[in-house]
Amino acid sequence: MIRDKxxxxxxxxxxxxxxxxxxxxLDLPFVAMxxxxxxxxxxxxxxxxxxxxxxxxxxxxxxxxxxxGIKGKTNQEGLQxxxxxxxxxxxxHTGKPDEGDYILFQYSSYKGKASTQISGVSPVVEIxxxxxxxxxxxxxxxxxxxxxxxxxxxxxxxxxxxxxISAIHDYICDNVEYEAAVDDNDIKRTAYGALIEGRAxxxxxxxxxxxxxxxxxxxxxxxxxxxxxxxxxxxxHTWNIVKLYGKYYYIDxxxxxxxxxxxxxxxxxxxxxxxxxxxxxxxKEDSFTERYPMAEEAFNTKIESLLTGLEGIASSITxxxxxxxxxxx
Numbered sequence: 001m002i003r004d005k006x007x008x009x010x011x012x013x014x015x016x017x018x019x020x021x022x023x024x025x026l027d028l029p030f031v032a033m034x035x036x037x038x039x040x041x042x043x044x045x046x047x048x049x050x051x052x053x054x055x056x057x058x059x060x061x062x063x064x065x066x067x068x069g070i071k072g073k074t075n076q077e078g079l080q081x082x083x084x085x086x087x088x089x090x091x092x093h094t095g096k097p098d099e100g101d102y103i104l105f106q107y108s109s110y111k112g113k114a115s116t117q118i119s120g121v122s123p124v125v126e127i128x129x130x131x132x133x134x135x136x137x138x139x140x141x142x143x144x145x146x147x148x149x150x151x152x153x154x155x156x157x158x159x160x161x162x163x164x165i166s167a168i169h170d171y172i173c174d175n176v177e178y179e180a181a182v183d184d185n186d187i188k189r190t191a192y193g194a195l196i197e198g199r200a201x202x203x204x205x206x207x208x209x210x211x212x213x214x215x216x217x218x219x220x221x222x223x224x225x226x227x228x229x230x231x232x233x234x235x236x237h238t239w240n241i242v243k244l245y246g247k248y249y250y251i252d253x254x255x256x257x258x259x260x261x262x263x264x265x266x267x268x269x270x271x272x273x274x275x276x277x278x279x280x281x282x283x284k285e286d287s288f289t290e291r292y293p294m295a296e297e298a299f300n301t302k303i304e305s306l307l308t309g310l311e312g313i314a315s316s317i318t319x320x321x322x323x324x325x326x327x328x329x
Contacts, residue, residue, distance in 0.1 A: 042126050044069035048082070052089030055129070059090055059103050062137040066129045071122055083112035083127055093221060097147075097214035098140075101222040105207050105238070106190050108132045139192040146195045147215060156216050161244055162266075162301065164216045165251075169265060172209060173257040176200055202227075202254040206238040209253050219243040220251075221292060225279040227255075239277055242266065247295035252277065269294035 045051040051068045058066040068086070087110060093100035114127040135143075154171060156164045172194070179188045179199040187193045194200035194208040206222045213220045220242040227237030239252040244266065250273045252264035267273040282288065 041067045042069035043067075044071050044124055046071055048086060048089060051127075052086045055086055056090040056099060056103070058129075059107060059131060059133075060098055062133050062135065062140060064131055066131065068127050068129075069117075070125045070127070072124070079114040079116070079125065079127075082125060083114055083129075086127065087112075087129075095214065095219060097211050098144075101210050102191070102207060102214075105203055105210075105222055105224075106134050108134055108186065134186040135190045135192045139187075139190070139196070142196055143191045143211075147191075147211060150195075150212065151215050161218060162299065164218055165213065165242060165244065165266070168209065168212045168216060168218075169251065169253060169256070169262075172205065172212070172253055173260075176205065176208070176257065178205075178254060178258055202238045205254040205257070206240055209240050209251065213240075213242060220248075223277075223279050223283055225277060225283070228276045228278060234278070237277065239264075241292060241294070243292075244295075244299060246293075248292045249295050249299060250277070266299050268298055269296055271298065 043054065045054065045068065048070060051070050054068055055066050070082070091100065091104040091107075109132045111130040112127055114125055117124050117126050150171065154167050156167060159167065175198060176194045177199050179193075179201050181201075187197065188200050189203040189207070190200075191204065191208045191211055194204040200208070210220055210222050220240050222238055222240055224236070224238050226234040228234050237254075239250060239254070241248040242251050247268075249266040249268055250264065251266060252273075255264045256262060264273070
């Protein structure tokens with residue numbers, strides 16, 4: 001359903017859950033099987049960390065295939081595990097705007113096949129991936145240019161973190177329209193759909209919020225799970241957690257845009273957000289919750305104002321000191 005921004009629905013909840021197929025939450029269609037290729041097709045890496053870095057670069061460039069070799073891997077039964085582990089490592093959160101969740105939520109599927117080989121006198125594993133994405137390299141290039149333009153226009157360098165988050169949140173709400181359904185090419189799941197076409201489902205909203213916040217130096221993650229309506233119906237949904245002064249807060253920018261407000265902006269844990277948003281189990285593991293501690297109280301904007309004032313005083317003192325030393329040179 002196409003929504004007119006001038007006619008926003010009233011009420012706290014709007015049923016705007018996009019039916020998404022998030023491939024990483026399913027059993028992925030890969031197989032471990034013998035694969036034979038010429039040696040020059042592969043670059044051999046010392047370990048999985050180095051190999052995953054190469055796979056990450058291939059995915060950033062939206063390459064449809066990637067051939068990777070790893071030295072010293074000989075366990076035939078573990079090939080399928082290695083195929084999956086490399087994908088996981090390649091899409092891990094790094095803090096770089098065009099990596100991590102930005103890749104994870106914009107590639108749609110992969111197939112991998114692998115074999116153990118002997119290269120010279122050393123055993124190696126050779127893996128070939130077939131990769132599919134919701135967008136392509138040319139579209140990503142357009143997004144890169146648009147992101148650069150947005151960051152320049154928002155002029156965030158002199159702003160505090162709360163101001164940066166607010167400015168990016170409001171820019172997206174003002175310039176992206178919610179799309180109730182996706183078509184065959186799924187472009188509305190992407191940053192391209194959000195920024196260039198101006199229409200996105202929740203996944204596209206979350207992806208571009210992730211990208212722009214990291215461009216501004218604000219750490220955040222995309223969370224996948226279910227959104228819950230008051231009548232108990234559920235549907236796949238994405239939202240973000242955003243770091244502000246050491247703690248993380250929830251932002252559901254899709255629902256904020258639909259409702260025309262800030263009801264889902266920087267919400268702490270225990271404030272009702274979790275009643276309508278049920279995160280996938282992997283986001284509840286200790287390794288995740290310890291790395292991303294949620295705030296337990298609402299963010300106090302007065303603290304932000306105080307910090308802004310102190311920053312201004314520090315800047316004035318610095319300027320005065322510089323003038324003093326210049327006069328006495």
